[in-house]
Amino acid sequence: MRISLLLAVVSLALPALYAQNDWPNFGHDPGGQRYSPLKQINTGNVSKLAPAWNFQMKKEGQPFRPSQSIPIMVNGVLYLGYPYNHVVALEPETGKVLWEFTGRGDYKANPTAHLRSLAYWPGDGQTPPQILFGTGYNGELYSLNAKTGKPNPGFGNEGIVNLKTPEIMNGYPNLLYGLTSAPFIFKNLVITGSRVGDETGAKGPAGDVRAWDVRTGKLVWTFHTVPRPGEMGHETWLGDSWKQMSSANVWTFFAADTERGILYMPLGSVNNDYYGFDRPGPNLFSSSIVAVDAETGKLKWYFQATHHDLWDYDMPVPPMLFDVVKDGKKIPAVGAMNKNTLLFILNRVTGEPIYGVEERPVPQGNTPGEWYSPTQPFPVKPPPLVRLSFKFPDDIAKVTPEHEAACRELFAKMDGGRNRGPYTPWSADGALVMPYILGGATWSGGAFDPTLGYYVINTTDSGEFGFVRSQDSGPNVPRRSFEETRALGPVESPLLYGRPRGPATSVNGWPCWQPPWGRLTAINVNTGDIAWQIPFGTMEGVPAGMKTGASNLGGGPMTTAGGLIFIGAARDSMLRALDTKTGQELWSVKTEDVAHANPISYMGKDGKQYIAVAAGSTFLTYKLR
Numbered sequence: 001m002r003i004s005l006l007l008a009v010v011s012l013a014l015p016a017l018y019a020q021n022d023w024p025n026f027g028h029d030p031g032g033q034r035y036s037p038l039k040q041i042n043t044g045n046v047s048k049l050a051p052a053w054n055f056q057m058k059k060e061g062q063p064f065r066p067s068q069s070i071p072i073m074v075n076g077v078l079y080l081g082y083p084y085n086h087v088v089a090l091e092p093e094t095g096k097v098l099w100e101f102t103g104r105g106d107y108k109a110n111p112t113a114h115l116r117s118l119a120y121w122p123g124d125g126q127t128p129p130q131i132l133f134g135t136g137y138n139g140e141l142y143s144l145n146a147k148t149g150k151p152n153p154g155f156g157n158e159g160i161v162n163l164k165t166p167e168i169m170n171g172y173p174n175l176l177y178g179l180t181s182a183p184f185i186f187k188n189l190v191i192t193g194s195r196v197g198d199e200t201g202a203k204g205p206a207g208d209v210r211a212w213d214v215r216t217g218k219l220v221w222t223f224h225t226v227p228r229p230g231e232m233g234h235e236t237w238l239g240d241s242w243k244q245m246s247s248a249n250v251w252t253f254f255a256a257d258t259e260r261g262i263l264y265m266p267l268g269s270v271n272n273d274y275y276g277f278d279r280p281g282p283n284l285f286s287s288s289i290v291a292v293d294a295e296t297g298k299l300k301w302y303f304q305a306t307h308h309d310l311w312d313y314d315m316p317v318p319p320m321l322f323d324v325v326k327d328g329k330k331i332p333a334v335g336a337m338n339k340n341t342l343l344f345i346l347n348r349v350t351g352e353p354i355y356g357v358e359e360r361p362v363p364q365g366n367t368p369g370e371w372y373s374p375t376q377p378f379p380v381k382p383p384p385l386v387r388l389s390f391k392f393p394d395d396i397a398k399v400t401p402e403h404e405a406a407c408r409e410l411f412a413k414m415d416g417g418r419n420r421g422p423y424t425p426w427s428a429d430g431a432l433v434m435p436y437i438l439g440g441a442t443w444s445g446g447a448f449d450p451t452l453g454y455y456v457i458n459t460t461d462s463g464e465f466g467f468v469r470s471q472d473s474g475p476n477v478p479r480r481s482f483e484e485t486r487a488l489g490p491v492e493s494p495l496l497y498g499r500p501r502g503p504a505t506s507v508n509g510w511p512c513w514q515p516p517w518g519r520l521t522a523i524n525v526n527t528g529d530i531a532w533q534i535p536f537g538t539m540e541g542v543p544a545g546m547k548t549g550a551s552n553l554g555g556g557p558m559t560t561a562g563g564l565i566f567i568g569a570a571r572d573s574m575l576r577a578l579d580t581k582t583g584q585e586l587w588s589v590k591t592e593d594v595a596h597a598n599p600i601s602y603m604g605k606d607g608k609q610y611i612a613v614a615a616g617s618t619f620l621t622y623k624l625r
Contacts, residue, residue, distance in 0.1 A: 021603035023073040026117035026182050027445075028600070031321030032255040034447035035559045036601040040609035041624060042562030046577045046587045050625035052610060053095040057082045059617045066596050067614040068444075068554060070117040070182075073602040074129075077146070078612075080619060081115040081182075085135050089149060093604040095621070099149035104160075105138050116443070116597075117182035117253075119190065120146065127154065127215045132190050134179025139164035141183065141192060143217070156217030163192065167222075169205050170244040177205045181443070184254035186263065186294045190214045193250025193265070198312070202241075202271050202278055207249025209265055211297060221297035225249065225267055225285050232299055233284035238371075241279040246271045248286045252443040253318040256294055257332070257348060263294040264334055264348070266315035273312035273437070274426060275468050280371035282307040289315055289336040289344075291351060301351030305338045307373035310365075310425050312437045313339045318445040320455065324354055325526045333525065335446075339439035340422070341385035341459050342378060345525060355528040356380035365425035367468055376423050381528030384422075385521050386440055387461045387513060390432055392416030395513050399542055407512035410504075414465060417505075426466045432505065434513075436464030444556030444569065444598055449580050454522040456559060456580070458536055458569050460551045461517050463505050510539060510548075518549035518570060520557075520583060534583045537570030554596040568595020568613055575599075575613060575620075589622075591615040 020037050027034050041049065057067055060083070071080040078092040085103030090096065114136055121143075123129040129146040141163055143155035151159020164177050176197040184191040189211040196205045209223045225248035227233040234242065247270045255264045270279060270286045287306035292299055306313045317337035324333045324345065334348035345354045359375040387395075392411050398404050411417055417432030418424070424431050439460065446457030511517050520536035523529070537550030555569030564586070565578045573594050577587040593616025600612050604623075612621045 022075070023071070023600040023602050024120055025072065026070045026253055027255070027318060027320075030256045030258050032253065032318045032445070033320060033322065033450065034445075034557065034598060035450060035561075037561045038601055038603055038609045039560065039562040040603070041560065041564065041601075041611065043564060043579055043586060045624060046562070046564060048624050049577070049587055049589075049611065049622045052621040052623045054621065055080070055088070055090060055095045055619040057617045057619065058086060060084055064617060065114075066593060066616050067619075068114050068116045068596045069614045069619070070598050071600060071612065071614070071619070072118050072120055073600065074120050074146070076605060078602070079118050079120070079131055079146075080614075081118045081133050082614070083115055085115065087118065087131060087133060087144065087149070089146075092602060092610065093606050093608070101144055101149045103133070103135050103142055104140065105135050114180040116180060119182045119185050121185050121190070121214050124188070124215070127152065130155075130214065132183050132185070132214070134163065134183060134192060136178040136180050136195055137176060139177040141179070141190070141212070141217070143214070154216060155214075161212060161217040163194070167206075168208060170203065170246070172204050175204050181252050184256065184263070185214065186256055186258070188214050189220060189294070191254060191263065191294075193252075193254070195251050196247055196249055198247070198271060198273050202246065203244040204246030204271060206245070207247045207267065207270075209250055209297070223265070223290075223292055223297040223299075225290075226270065227284060233302070236282040236284040238280040241281070245279065252316050253445075255319040255321055255334070257321055260349065261294045262300060262348065263292050264319040264321075265290045265292065266317065266319055266336065268314035268316070269306070269309035269312050274310055274466070275367060275370060276308055276310055277367065277369040277371060279308075282373060283309070287313055287315055287338060289319055289334070289346070291348070303336065303344060303346055303351055305336065305342065305344060305377060307376060308371055311423065311433060316439070316443045317441050317457070318443070320446060320448055321348060322448050322450065322453075322455070322525055325453070326354065335455055335525070337441055337446075337457070339437075339441060340388060340435055341440045343382055343385070343455070343523065344377075344379050345381075345528065353379065355382075362423035363420040363425060365427050367425070367427060372425065382523050382530055385457070385459045385519065385533075386435055388422040388434055390417050390419040390434055390463065390513055397510065397512055397514050399510060399515065399546065399548065403507055403510055406507040410507060411512060417465065426468050428467060428469050430465055430467040432463050432465050434463040435460070436462045436466075438462065438553050442553050444554060447557040447559040447565065449559045451561070452531075452580060453524055453526045454531055454580060455525050456520070456522045456557050456565055458520050458552045458556060458567060459518070460553050461511070461513065461515075461519070461549075462551070462553075463511070463513065465505055508541075510542070516547070516549035518552045520567070520578070522580070522583065532583045538572045538574075540572075555594065556598045558599045558601065560601055566599040566601070566611055566613075568597070568599065568615060570594070573615070575615070591620065592618060
């Protein structure tokens with residue numbers, strides 16, 4: 001479901017390249033291309049990369065939460081945020097600590113804190129440059145002096161804005177609410193999404209997007225992600241299901257067309273994630289990309305990627321802005337992708353699909369009282385980037401005879417998986433859903449090469465056997481909730497989502513469907529076609545020479561003007577450099593932990609280009625030897 005509300009014709013010019021030597025935003029530029037214009041390191045010399053320095057983060061929590069931190073580099077200072085509410089300013093050539101700050105909050109009560117990145121505001125005549133970040137559990141937004149690390153006393157209450165306001169918490173003040181990803185800076189506004197608890201009942205904190213005055217912390221505008229009476233989209237909520245509805249939140253990253261003043265918001269699903277009979281209708285703006293006026297929050301257009309989401313497919317992949325050259329015309333575009341790796345390439349001014357979108361029939365379920373959308377949107381181009389269906393026994397993996405036999409036996413017990421194609425819904429009998437709740441693709445997103453017109457992203461072919469059953473169907477249907485949100489009490493709905501305690505979908509760590517199990521893909525946005533696709537990552541123990549790919553969720557790519565893609569992400573703990581034109585691997589290094597973050601690149605004062613990435617609890621940097 002989509003509507004275009006913006007009719008004005010505007011300039012097609014791309015924003016100027018941003019901060020040549022720096023990395024001032026999680027995605028480098030406000031459009032999130034994750035492209036570095038630096039080219040000292042290139043396809044001809046990347047094999048000479050060597051370690052430069054590293055920084056050891058404080059290792060807290062049991063088990064420790066691996067860092068997903070994407071640093072920023074501004075005006076000769078590297079800023080890194082990491083679990084739990086830690087921010088450090090580093091000398092980018094040596095790793096010397098310039099200042100450190102720790103926000104409030106007990107990591108023992110916050111086991112899923114992320115702090116994926118930070119935001120930088122350049123300041124004005126009254127307020128010096130600031131570093132802004134949010135806490136993942138207790139809902140606080142901080143503004144720190146970028147030079148000293150001290151809280152800005154004029155921002156909120158001594159540098160802190162309480163995001164857990166009554167109108168957001170919906171009468172549930174003790175429930176989880178915070179930020180997992182960086183806020184977004186547009187002019188003198190700091191724009192926040194949110195993190196809310198999943199599967200705690202349909203009711204809870206709202207997922208509304210808000211903008212605050214970056215100097216004072218005062219609220220400027222609010223966009224209701226579940227529309228209220230009289231607002232566009234309210235009619236997609238039948239009855240009173242919209243009241244106190246939780247989620248439909250931006251838990252990853254925003255993007256903006258700064259010249260046009262348009263903010264792009266990738267919204268997640270609403271609660272509950274896996275059933276929705278108590279929220280009949282398509283449920284706008286759940287699982288949608290929404291474009292608003294960045295200064296006012298007024299709706300311009302939207303595109304819903306999943307109607308009445310029952311799969312927790314969200315829109316976690318950060319929107320990416322680029323130009324498409326089609327039929328000799330340059331079209332300003334935005335790429336939007338959900339967890340099942342459907343890439344919708346839309347005109348970023350109007351929301352119109354550039355390569356077409358089809359509403360296709362999808363399997364219907366049999367859960368009593370559930371509302372099922374008869375169709376879901378699919379882009380005509382490009383094709384899905386991962387496996388969306390499974391046919392037994394044709395699609396059973398044939399990596400080794402022993403693995404094949406074990407998988408056949410496993411899936412025979414599961415009635416072949418009961419997968420009926422894309423958007424197979426869970427049921428009381430259970431079904432294999434592909435991809436599963438983590439994707440596909442996730443928050444780490446892709447990168448873009450503007451010289452080639454290539455959108456590059458890593459994906460995982462995943463699946464999960466799941467079901468929905470009533471509360472009285474026995475102890476094997478556990479309630480799923482975060483530790484910190486158990487105080488909510490009984491779920492209002494008479495259904496609960498559960499995962500079986502029986503068969504998995506893999507044998508000895510190898511998935512039971514045919515590889516590749518992980519991929520890296522380059523899409524030519526000027527044609528909508530796949531330019532190249534390769535198995536990405538390696539799986540331990542597979543026969544020599546067999547390229548199966550491997551799980552690589554969490555962590556994504558960066559592209560550079562040197563013709564390179566840098567990416568960690570794969571479970572084999574390798575950091576790789578590949579040729580952007582071909583996908584050929586040119587360099588790799590083993591890291592102690594998986595790099596569950598995206599690399600960045602910057603130029604030091606020493607005249608050296610650096611590649612930097614967080615892996616586990618260590619921040620690593622490399623330069624040419």
